Amino acid sequence: MEPVATEQGILPDDALRTFAQALRESAAALYDDARLEVAFEAPRRPEFGEFATNAAFSLARVARASPQDVAQRLTSDLAERAPRVAALFASIEPVGGFVNLRLAPQIWQAAIACVVRDGENFARASHRGERVSLEFGSANPTGPLLVVQGRALSIGDTLARTMRLRGYDVFVEWIVNDAGGQLETLGRSLDARYRQLIDPAHPFPEDGYPGAYLVEIARHLRDDGADEDVDAMTPEQRIDFMARFAADAIVAEQRRCADRFGVEYDLWQSERELHERGRIQAGVERLTELGLTYEADGAIFFRATQFGDDKDRVLVRADGRPTYFCTDVAYHYEKLRRADRVIDVLGPDHHGYIGRLAGLAAALGYPGRLEVLIAQQVTLVRGGEHVAMSKRAGHIVTLDEILDEVGLDATRFFFAMLATDSPLTFDLKLAVDESNDNPVYYVQYGHARICSVLRKADASDVEQARYAELRSLDHPAELALARRLCELPHLAQSVVDQLAPHRLARYARDVATDFHQFYTECRILAEEPELRRARLALCLAAQRVLSVVLGLLGVTAPESM
RNA sequence: GCGGUCGUAGCUCAAUUGGAUAGAGCAACAGGCUACGAACUUGUAGGUUGGGGGUUCGAGUCCCUCCGACCGCACCA
Numbered sequence: 001m002e003p004v005a006t007e008q009g010i011l012p013d014d015a016l017r018t019f020a021q022a023l024r025e026s027a028a029a030l031y032d033d034a035r036l037e038v039a040f041e042a043p044r045r046p047e048f049g050e051f052a053t054n055a056a057f058s059l060a061r062v063a064r065a066s067p068q069d070v071a072q073r074l075t076s077d078l079a080e081r082a083p084r085v086a087a088l089f090a091s092i093e094p095v096g097g098f099v100n101l102r103l104a105p106q107i108w109q110a111a112i113a114c115v116v117r118d119g120e121n122f123a124r125a126s127h128r129g130e131r132v133s134l135e136f137g138s139a140n141p142t143g144p145l146l147v148v149q150g151r152a153l154s155i156g157d158t159l160a161r162t163m164r165l166r167g168y169d170v171f172v173e174w175i176v177n178d179a180g181g182q183l184e185t186l187g188r189s190l191d192a193r194y195r196q197l198i199d200p201a202h203p204f205p206e207d208g209y210p211g212a213y214l215v216e217i218a219r220h221l222r223d224d225g226a227d228e229d230v231d232a233m234t235p236e237q238r239i240d241f242m243a244r245f246a247a248d249a250i251v252a253e254q255r256r257c258a259d260r261f262g263v264e265y266d267l268w269q270s271e272r273e274l275h276e277r278g279r280i281q282a283g284v285e286r287l288t289e290l291g292l293t294y295e296a297d298g299a300i301f302f303r304a305t306q307f308g309d310d311k312d313r314v315l316v317r318a319d320g321r322p323t324y325f326c327t328d329v330a331y332h333y334e335k336l337r338r339a340d341r342v343i344d345v346l347g348p349d350h351h352g353y354i355g356r357l358a359g360l361a362a363a364l365g366y367p368g369r370l371e372v373l374i375a376q377q378v379t380l381v382r383g384g385e386h387v388a389m390s391k392r393a394g395h396i397v398t399l400d401e402i403l404d405e406v407g408l409d410a411t412r413f414f415f416a417m418l419a420t421d422s423p424l425t426f427d428l429k430l431a432v433d434e435s436n437d438n439p440v441y442y443v444q445y446g447h448a449r450i451c452s453v454l455r456k457a458d459a460s461d462v463e464q465a466r467y468a469e470l471r472s473l474d475h476p477a478e479l480a481l482a483r484r485l486c487e488l489p490h491l492a493q494s495v496v497d498q499l500a501p502h503r504l505a506r507y508a509r510d511v512a513t514d515f516h517q518f519y520t521e522c523r524i525l526a527e528e529p530e531l532r533r534a535r536l537a538l539c540l541a542a543q544r545v546l547s548v549v550l551g552l553l554g555v556t557a558p559e560s561m
Numbered sequence: 562g563c564g565g566u567c568g569u570a571g572c573u574c575a576a577u578u579g580g581a582u583a584g585a586g587c588a589a590c591a592g593g594c595u596a597c598g599a600a601c602u603u604g605u606a607g608g609u610u611g612g613g614g615g616u617u618c619g620a621g622u623c624c625c626u627c628c629g630a631c632c633g634c635a636c637c638a
Contacts, residue, residue, distance in 0.1 A: 041577075041580080042577070043580090043581075044576075044580090044581075044582095044583080044584075045581075045582075048581070052580090052581085054580060054581095057580085057618070057619085060618075062616090066618085095581080096581065096618095097580095097581090097618080098580080098581065140638070142567095142638095177638065179638090180637075180638055181637060181638065182637075182638050183638095186619045230632080246603075270590095274565095297636085299636060301636095310634085311562080311565080311634095313636090314635090314636045316636090317636045318636075319636090321636085323635090323636060323637090323638090324637070324638045325637095325638095348566080348631080348632060348633095349632060349633065350632090350633080351564085351566055351631095351632055351633055352564070352565060352632080352633035352634060353565095353633080354565075354566095355564085355565080367614080374565095374566070376566075376567080376631090377566095377631065377632080379631095397579075417573095417575095418573090418574065419574085419575080420565075421566065421567075422566095422575095423566085423567065423568095423630090423631070424573085424574090425572095425573070426573095427573085429574095430572090430573085430587090437587065437600085438600095439586070439598060442586090442588095442600070442601090444599080444600090445600050445601080446601095448598075448600090449597090449598055449600095449601085452597075452598055453597050453598090456597055457597080487577095490577085491577080494577060498577080498578075499631070500577085502574095502575085503575095503577075506574095506575065506585080509585080510585090513585090516601055517601095517602075517604070519597085519598095519601080520593095520601070520602050520603090523596065523597070523603095524597060525596095526596070526597075526599045560598090561598095561601080
């Protein structure tokens with residue numbers, strides 16, 4: 001068993017792979033050709049080492065021995081059989097059935113040299129040809145973006161950025177729900193606001209959208225000189241015109257807000273356009289080809305009960321109008337055909353929809369290809385008091401207002417910090433009052449502090465640090481920081497695999513903590529040249545990692561603050 | 562009533578998907594600048610993971626059952 005060495009030396013992953021192989025060989029030799037699965041995990045407690053494997057537990061049953069004994073025998077056999085592998089580790093300790101590992105400092109030194117060399121490309125994976133369709137945001141075009149959409153935007157965009165880093169082809173889309181009954185309601189609402197400009201007593205529809213933004217839009221419409229056009233229309237034409245005008249204006253606002261939030265979409269898909277192009281029909285036709293539809297009472301039904309739903313669902317009504325579910329069928333059919341992995345980030349009122357969409361994917365022949373992520377509810381409080389957020393009552397808090405109050409960096413970081421399926425209470429007053437203690441500033445401060453050190457250092461020193469000998473890095477704080485920085489590739493991949501963007505925010509904080517600690521315990525500029533350059537290299541690596549992670553979160557990495 | 566999500570320190574949240582003595586931040590208390598940014602850092606205190614059963618070497622995590630919060634349950638979107 002010979003370790004693989006790169007230009008920089010042996011890297012942590014190589015060392016672990018080599019160790020796993022050696023451990024399997026020991027298991028086979030000791031326990032009658034037993035096959036051993038070796039996986040590594042990061043122990044929760046630092047005294048348990050940098051990596052641990054629980055391989056001995058699974059072997060214990062076969063071996064008819066206690067996990068403790070198995071771990072003990074495996075490690076002592078490995079030390080004899082593969083001394084060169086053992087030499088890659090500062091310690092290999094069997095404890096309570098686990099095998100706890102600590103890598104030799106030179107492994108971490110090689111890893112840091114790699115991070116410095118890779119720079120902004122650290123943790124970037126090569127293109128793998130897997131296509132991902134990601135939909136998030138997708139608010140109805142009946143009002144401005146609200147707080148909960150901000151959460152979806154944070155989660156979705158961070159996922160998209162991380163997937164791109166990891167070599168996936170990501171296609172980000174927003175579906176504009178501009179068809180169906182709600183548009184008619186929107187049209188009547190705007191029409192009423194428009195008429196109220198002349199006659200303030202004109203009644204507002206009881207089911208209308210009460211927000212003040214429609215008054216604004218009505219004014220724009222009037223300022224555009226629409227009076228004559230509008231007056232010449234039939235009532236139906238007039239409502240339809242109002243609906244389109246309002247929806248276009250609102251969608252434009254939503255796009256501006258998403259842009260302000262730092263999110264770029266590849267496609268804003270109008271549902272009305274899908275209808276007009278006859279693309280809605282394709283989904284129904286596909287299901288019919290598969291024998292999964294039937295007619296009853298003049299309507300076309302989808303056999304949803306065959307896929308776990310509690311009742312069959314109507315696709316096309318007796319009068320020929322498709323249902324909302326029907327457009328979902330068509331839209332998801334398109335996405336499922338053009339992507340290997342389809343992800344929807346939906347709002348908290350769509351829980352009941354998860355099963356139905358999963359069933360739909362299975363029916364269309366793509367079981368398990370569609371994943372639904374629920375961005376859980378956001379409850380706003382201000383100084384401990386509930387902020388009412390009923391659309392009906394017109395008490396809305398828009399995403400723009402949050403951004404005005406808290407700022408983009410803090411908002412994005414805060415929303416990304418929480419697990420997606422965890423409900424969140426957001427205290428606006430707290431976010432403002434404690435802005436100095438906000439985690440995002442802590443991380444940004446870490447980045448600015450590093451930049452400050454690099455500015456104060458000799459330019460030639462910094463240059464030489466890029467190729468420096470890092471043998472002198474062995475202080476516990478240095479090694480802890482190095483370990484942390486090396487987690488990024490694995491962590492970014494776990495974000496993609498498990499759709500867990502919040503780990504990036506926590507990781508950013510951990511990196512900042514480890515840097516601050518290193519900075520507190522180790523002097524940099526006043527040291528002898530070799531150590532000074534080695535520590536500058538560590539600074540460079542930490543700065544790159546922070547900048548990459550903040551970039552994934554859509555948060556700026558300031559050089560000073 | 563049926564189904565879904567959730568319940569973890571006083572507060573806001575983690576826990577790498579079944580691993581070891583459940584961790585961070587805020588708030589509280591006690592320390593650290595004549596050093597490259599103190600927006601930093603060291604320590605103390607804080608827990609029957611809503612309750613109760615079960616599965617196994619091992620459960621915050623999986624299963625059952627209560628309790629509680631929120632959300633769905635349309636030929637609305």
